[in-house]
Amino acid sequence: xxxxxxxxxxxxxxxxxxxxxxxxxxxxxxxxxxxxxxxxxxxxxxxxxxxxxxxxxxxxxxxxxxxxxxxxxxxxxxxxxxxxxxxxxxxx
Amino acid sequence: xxxxxxxxxxxxxxxxxxxxxxxxxxxxxxxxxxxxxxxxxxxxxxxxxxxxxxxxxxxxxxxxxxxxxxxxxxxxxxxxxxxxxxxxxxxxxxxxxxxxxxxxxxxxxxxxxxxxxxxxxxxxxxxxxxxxxxxxxxxxxxxxxxxxxxxxxxxxxxxxxxxxxxxxxxxxxxxxxxxxxxxxxxxxxxxxxxxxxxxxxxxxxx
Numbered sequence: 001x002x003x004x005x006x007x008x009x010x011x012x013x014x015x016x017x018x019x020x021x022x023x024x025x026x027x028x029x030x031x032x033x034x035x036x037x038x039x040x041x042x043x044x045x046x047x048x049x050x051x052x053x054x055x056x057x058x059x060x061x062x063x064x065x066x067x068x069x070x071x072x073x074x075x076x077x078x079x080x081x082x083x084x085x086x087x088x089x090x091x092x
Numbered sequence: 093x094x095x096x097x098x099x100x101x102x103x104x105x106x107x108x109x110x111x112x113x114x115x116x117x118x119x120x121x122x123x124x125x126x127x128x129x130x131x132x133x134x135x136x137x138x139x140x141x142x143x144x145x146x147x148x149x150x151x152x153x154x155x156x157x158x159x160x161x162x163x164x165x166x167x168x169x170x171x172x173x174x175x176x177x178x179x180x181x182x183x184x185x186x187x188x189x190x191x192x193x194x195x196x197x198x199x200x201x202x203x204x205x206x207x208x209x210x211x212x213x214x215x216x217x218x219x220x221x222x223x224x225x226x227x228x229x230x231x232x233x234x235x236x237x238x239x240x241x242x243x244x245x246x247x248x249x250x251x252x253x254x255x256x257x258x259x260x261x262x263x264x265x266x267x268x269x270x271x272x273x274x275x276x277x278x279x280x281x282x283x284x285x286x287x288x289x290x291x292x293x294x295x296x297x298x
Contacts, residue, residue, distance in 0.1 A: 009204055013271035017252070040207040044282040045274055047213055049246055051285075052277065056218045057227045058130035061143055065125055068147050069118055075151055076114045081158050 003031045008038045012045055102166045109157060117154050124167060125150075127248055128174050134243050135178035137232045145181055149174040164254075171248050172258045175240070182236070202275040205282040213285055222288055230280045238273035245270050 008031050014020045015028055032039050051057070102120065109116045121128075128149055133142035153160075153173050160169050217223045234242060244255040245266075256266040 006201065006203070009202065009275070010271075012204070013267070013274050016274075019252075019267075036208055037206055040210040041204045041278065041282075043210040043212070044207060044285075045204070045278040047210065048277055048281050048285070049274065051213065051215065051218065051223075052227055052231060052242075053247055053249070054215055054218050055126055055130070057224055057231075058126070058133050059224075060126050060129050061139060064129060064143060064146075068125065068150060071147060071151060072117060072154060075154060076117070079114055079155075080112065081110050 003027050005031075005035060005038055008032070008035070009041065012042055015042065016046055016049065103162055106157060106160065106162075106166065114154075117157070120166070121150055121153070121170070124170055127167075128170060131171065131174050131243050131248060132178050134228075134231050134239060134247070135175070136181060141181060145177045146174065149177045152177065167248075168250060168254055168258075171244065171250065175244070175258055202272050203279070204275050205279045207282055207286070210282070211286075211289070213289055217289065220288075223285070226281060226284050226288065230277050230284075233280075234273055234276055238269050238276060241266055241269045242273035242277070246274070 008028055011020055011024060011028050015025070020028065032042065105116050105120050109120065125146075129142060129146040132145040132149070133139060136142045136145060149170070153170055156173075160166065218227075231239065231242065231247075240259055241255055244250045244258055245252060250258065252266055252270070253263060255270075256263045259266065261269075
């Protein structure tokens with residue numbers, strides 16, 4: 001089946017995730033072979049997903065880690081988990 | 093999540109923490125600090141709120157570690173706690189900022205930014221703050237329902253099924269929202285990124 005561009009756009013996400021049905025995948029691939037616009041849309045989307053997944057996009061604020069571990073340390077003082085065998089003991 | 097977490101025996105660490113070695117929790121969460129914070133920030137759009145929510149999520153994970161069931165990965169469990177923490181803060185704030193009509197019109201067609209060619213932008217471009225800011229803004233500007241699914245699936249690397257479960261929506265709805273989120277980002281970012289990347293960057297310096 002010959003797909004129009006706007007129908008190919010509906011499958012971009014599925015194409016990138018590799019979840020398209022074999023028949024749809026073949027139609028999309030055929031279209032991509034001769035359509036430079038859809039190819040560029042696909043390439044740019046793939047590229048953008050790689051960039052946004054990079055952990056450098058959102059940097060931890062200075063001191064975040066120190067403050068977090070200090071709060072956890074305070075929380076741990078005197079903290080005990082209730083032993084799983086005796087779930088009714090240990091109520092305070 | 094980060095690769096550095098993969099070669100550790102987390103279930104053993106968790107058992108040890110529950111048995112009383114609570115200090116090991118510091119080491120358990122260390123690989124996830126950045127992704128929990130990223131998630132909180134992309135959801136809450138404000139650094140102070142994100143920092144607070146991320147820290148609270150870690151504290152809740154510590155207090156409730158007994159409730160962690162080994163069926164899921166620890167990272168997935170932690171992400172669910174963070175998602176809930178961020179969602180409850182969003183509800184409390186009730187920011188009157190209503191999402192655009194795009195959010196209501198889930199069935200409509202999405203059109204991407206039309207380009208004739210795409211020159212690959214290498215990850216090294218993220219060293220530039222202006223590039224990072226473009227990406228941050230584009231993610232945090234996504235309507236809420238699209239932002240959630242995008243963050244879980246494409247930033248935190250959950251599967252579609254795990255994302256659907258964390259969000260409490262169907263797998264089909266997850267796929268539709270994810271698709272729209274990705275195209276929205278392409279539409280906004282492709283022209284912006286094209287503009288900030290120098291065209292002659294492949295030429296050697298003389």
